[in-house]
Amino acid sequence: MKTPLKRWLLSYAVAAVIFAVVDVVWIGTVANNQYESQIGELLAPSVNLAGAVVFYLIYVVGIVHYGVRPNDPDATLRQRVTGAALFGFFTYATWALTALAVLKDFPAVVALTDIAWGVAVCSAVTWLTATLLRRMFRRAGTSK
Template sequence: MKKAVMAYIGSLLGFLLLDAIWLGLVAKNSYIQAMQGLMREDVHVWPWVVFYSLYCMAIVYLVVLPRKDSDSGRPVLAAGAVLGAAAYGAYNMTNYALLAGWPLGISLQDWAWGTVVTSLSSYCGWRLARR
């Protein structure tokens, strides 16, 4: 149980830090520019809390715990990338298919980012669980 909690904390902290850098600094302007007419004036925070909480639970359950005894982080990084590609691909391609004005460029950028951030967050959780 302790390993699962540590894996969750590591994954969540890694995800929050990386996503804050991505959304707050690196890609902020491209998201704002591409989705100008789609963005809310008043951002709802609770959906982010729900997403980050549940998604990091999925990372721990599907990626970290099955590989907790691995001597290498490579399988964790690879499995995290697969989970990220599947989850973010489903989200972005569904939005692109259904929502008028949803930009393909942002979908592809976000899909790639979701693959990377899930992989790295999985690794963070794995590393902390192994301590």
């Protein structure tokens, strides 16, 4: 396997683990309570696990592509995090503002919270992933 592909797949694996852990903590400590109190009548009785897994698999591709950018050695950490923040903003805003526009009585506070979370989680995952990988590559003696 060629080095750029290895680097990308390693970045994906690291970002996926970080994203899953951080998002599960968020969902368990903040999102579930807010969703239950604000949009409980819209929630399914149980999570569609297949839908959730597919979301995570696809969404991490975006974080790696727009944020981590493992094969762009000239990108600064600031550029990576900014790219991730924008990715999080646009993707979460798409969902939240569409829900606000088309769902009856969808609360603006939920939309705003989701958008802020998208920015925060994508930025944090990118920062952690890029920082960990930079350290790993330095130890291994490879470039950025």
